[in-house]
Amino acid sequence: MKNNPEMFALRETRRREAVRRPEHRAKVSKQARELWATRREAIIAAQNAGKGDEYRRKQSLAGKAKWTNPDNRYWQVFLTPERRAEIRECLRRGMKGVEAAKKFGLSQSRISQIKHGA
Structure with missing residues (x-):
């Protein structure tokens, strides 16, 4: 029964029909979005692991300096x-x-x- 080509073809046909349904596509799309969000959060957490609040504070200050200092290299393109x-x-x-x-x-x-x- 396991290697019956007719049963395999029938199962494969049903699977293809199910995959084409909008409900299935929506479900898969939602799962993919959730998986990517989880992976993205894990990547960010790994990048910032062990850096602590002092690192975040310095990053914040560096960002503010970029926006507030007109002599910064960033602003040189705005002539x-x-x-x-x-x-x-x-x-x-x-x-x-x-x-x-x-x-x-x-x-x-x-x-x-x-x-x-x-």
Whole structure:
């Protein structure tokens, strides 16, 4: 009975029909979401294991410093009009784009965009 090809084909047909039903898909989708959420929580917990509250406090302070300090590297991509004018003035005086990129900490393509009005 175990190796009967007709029974196997019948079981396989029923299984395929069951898998196509919306209820089954919803159930599997819910299980997958729950499993991923559990795994994600476990990964985060493992990454932070043993670090304690002091680590979290330092991370929080570092994040705040990033957002509040205008001299932070993060804010250099957001150019003020004054800074754009300064870059254009340097280029007008004959500074090469490569030199301006190094001086202002931007890419050469960004310097070129500023030079041409972006």
